[in-house]
Amino acid sequence: MWTTANIPDLTGKTAIVTGGNTGVGYETVKALYKAGATVIVAARDYGKAQAAIDAIQAAGPGRGQMSVGLLNLANLTSIGTFADAVKTDYNSLDILVNNAGVMIPPASTTDDGYELQFGVNFLGHFALTGHLLPLLQQAAHARVVTVSSxxxxxxxxxxxxxxRLEKPYDAWREYAVSKLADILFTRELDRKASGILSVAAHPGVTRTDLQRHIPAEELAGLFARFDTVMEPWQGALPQLYTATAPGIAGGAFYGPDGDQEFSGYPALSHYNTPAMQDEQLAARLWDYATEVTGIHFSF
Ligand SMILES: NC(=O)c1ccc[n+]([C@@H]2O[C@H](COP(=O)([O-])OP(=O)(O)OC[C@H]3O[C@@H](n4cnc5c(N)ncnc54)[C@H](OP(=O)(O)O)[C@@H]3O)[C@@H](O)[C@H]2O)c1
Incomplete structure (x- = not known):
């Protein structure tokens, strides 16, 4: 059973966690900081990110450092500005956790016109990773962990x-599309980037703010269907495992090891579909994202 006690010493390593102010992102920041990493809490609200840092420090000493980075993944300009600031302050990046996400919001788009879940959960992280690639390439064994579902x-x-919301909106379908896109991106990045480990993780069923768009009564009914709804510290383990443990397989997908991967401790995921393995679809998605973001990864 792998837990945060197994995280190796991360002194000297630099990490970015998107959406690090709450949920499993918060727990990811906390564990990386405790293990000695310098962690950038990338969040769209400065106050929330600083409050998270304060709470982590108040909970006990860590060996690393934490700072806030302002990042709105629903705005491609904001992503570029954030990445430029990171490049000014750091020479290399060891761990990028593409964690931020939104689930079943009312029909809406990013500032650049993409359906919000596709835009934030996938396209924003694609652009962010592309911007930061030169820093990842400077690290000895960089890892990009993209949080799927x-x-x-x-x-x-x-x-x-x-x-771009051209057709009638199906919130759950678009969430699933964004998370399939995360898997395809992970695999394609791992194929293309030598020297960088690209891997996907999912937190099973974890009680967080992600469920904010589900009415309380409906949520209670939904959670009642599961034997266990994990707390964020446990839901964060698969992404911490893939970000830090030895022997992680590039391009693979990890999640909790319990029944149907709803809860448990990190292991290789059994979730697999033809679409997740579709290399042509992955290549098409990559080309699409390159064109619409204008971000060309220079491998
Ligand atoms: N919880 C689960 O059961 C579950 C299951 C499967 C997958 N996941 C995935 O796990 C990841 C983390 O989710 P969570 O459960 O920890 O949810 P959460 O508590 O709602 O955290 C999501 C984070 O993403 C941030 N975010 C949303 N939109 C953003 C934007 N435009 N720019 C920058 N940051 C943005 C949020 O910021 P604000 O606080 O400012 O809103 C928050 O920090 C997500 O990718 C989610 O899809 C979760």
């Missing part, structure tokens, strides 16, 4: 004619 198995492809 078991929901990725619920769709069998990506409708490229419906990424």
């Amino acid at each position: 078991g929901a990725a198995i619920r769709v069998d492809g990506i409708d490229f004619d419906n990424l």
